Amino acid sequence: MNKPGYPVILNIEELPVVVIGGGTVAARKVGKLLEAGAQVTVVSPQLAPDLKEWARQGKIRWLDKQFDPGDIRGARLVIAATNDPHVNIAVYNALEPQQWINIVDRPDLSHFIVPTTFRRGKLSISVSTSGASPGLAKKITAELAERYDDVYADYVDFLASCREEILQHVSDQKQRQRLFAALLDPVFLRLTREGKQEERSARYRRLLSTAAGSATAEVERKAGQDGDSDPALKQSVQQQSEDEI
Numbered sequence: 001m002n003k004p005g006y007p008v009i010l011n012i013e014e015l016p017v018v019v020i021g022g023g024t025v026a027a028r029k030v031g032k033l034l035e036a037g038a039q040v041t042v043v044s045p046q047l048a049p050d051l052k053e054w055a056r057q058g059k060i061r062w063l064d065k066q067f068d069p070g071d072i073r074g075a076r077l078v079i080a081a082t083n084d085p086h087v088n089i090a091v092y093n094a095l096e097p098q099q100w101i102n103i104v105d106r107p108d109l110s111h112f113i114v115p116t117t118f119r120r121g122k123l124s125i126s127v128s129t130s131g132a133s134p135g136l137a138k139k140i141t142a143e144l145a146e147r148y149d150d151v152y153a154d155y156v157d158f159l160a161s162c163r164e165e166i167l168q169h170v171s172d173q174k175q176r177q178r179l180f181a182a183l184l185d186p187v188f189l190r191l192t193r194e195g196k197q198e199e200r201s202a203r204y205r206r207l208l209s210t211a212a213g214s215a216t217a218e219v220e221r222k223a224g225q226d227g228d229s230d231p232a233l234k235q236s237v238q239q240q241s242e243d244e245i
């Protein structure tokens with residue numbers, strides 16, 4: 001991988017992922033795979049403590065053996081995480097054409113590399129140095145984690161529910177964009193931080209009714225101007241005003 005790469009969040013729920021090697025690095029990768037709901041198989045004659053525990057609890061399938069090419073058959077993603085570079089290359093050579101691999105000591109051959117990530121509910125912040133310095137990525141993440149603290153989980157949930165409501169009830173594209181922008185006013189974060197959820201909702205309601213009012217005026221102005229109006233927009237905006245007042 002020599003280009004900067006294409007950052008994505010993969011939905012790997014229920015998908016089979018095979019990890020070769022059972023040491024500290026494998027345990028770190030498997031922890032994140034389990035959080036994402038993947039079906040994980042670990043192939044290794046030895047397991048780090050976390051992996052042992054997950055195998056005992058049935059959270060992962062453990063093949064207590066050295067790697068063989070057949071072990072990765074059917075896997076969607078493959079992670080080669082042994083401490084033997086020759087074994088990691090053997091895993092790479094055994095890939096089926098559609099499989100994607102992360103080789104923990106060969107970013108240059110990997111189809112994907114893993115950034116550091118921390119989560120605050122639905123917000124996730126990831127940092128990568130394209131393999132240049134994973135330690136620096138971790139340090140930057142720690143700095144960001146202080147700034148984007150636990151309050152963001154509730155704040156992002158609030159933004160999500162407002163957004164859902166706006167998408168459902170406000171049909172005018174420009175109006176929506178204005179509302180989404182207004183929702184990012186720092187006051188909503190501040191009220192979340194201060195635990196003033198009611199004041200936050202009241203402000204949001206005011207924002208909606210003001211926007212609905214101005215859209216109604218706009219529709220009426222247009223109607224007066226060219227004798228024509230968009231009845232769907234007018235109705236949606238008026239409905240909005242009635243709901244909110």
Ligand SMILES: C[C@@]1(CC(=O)O)C2=NC(=C\c3[nH]c(c(CCC(=O)O)c3CC(=O)O)Cc3[nH]c(c(CC(=O)O)c3CCC(=O)O)/C=C3\N/C(=C\2)[C@@H](CCC(=O)O)[C@]3(C)CC(=O)O)/[C@H]1CCC(=O)O
Nearest residue numbers: 104105107113114115116128129130131133134135137138
């Ligand atoms: C982010 C994180 C995610 C994760 O693994 O889950 C991750 N490495 C983490 C930590 C970490 N890794 C290393 C140290 C020791 C300090 C140092 O060396 O800097 C620390 C720090 C620590 O452990 O504290 C050593 C290391 N890492 C790689 C090599 C091989 C090489 O470079 O060739 C070596 C040398 C091995 C040797 O000694 O030979 C390779 C990779 N490591 C990556 C990811 C990918 C690029 C990420 C990026 O874009 O920056 C990439 C390319 C491939 C991949 O693994 O996907 C995770 C942070 C988890 C967290 O947040 O807690």
Ligand SMILES: NC(=O)c1ccc[n+]([C@@H]2O[C@H](COP(=O)([O-])OP(=O)(O)OC[C@H]3O[C@@H](n4cnc5c(N)ncnc54)[C@H](O)[C@@H]3O)[C@@H](O)[C@H]2O)c1
Nearest residue numbers: 021022023024025026043044046066067082083087104105
């Ligand atoms: N990508 C990263 O973030 C990162 C970080 C540190 C180190 N590394 C690299 O990752 C490698 C692994 O690090 P670690 O700390 O997990 O090592 P480790 O020694 O803790 O674990 C190695 C594991 O590989 C298994 N293994 C060895 N040969 C095998 C085979 N033929 N088949 C199946 N399993 C086999 C061992 O049983 C053991 O479980 C290091 O050698 C280093 O090159 C990568």
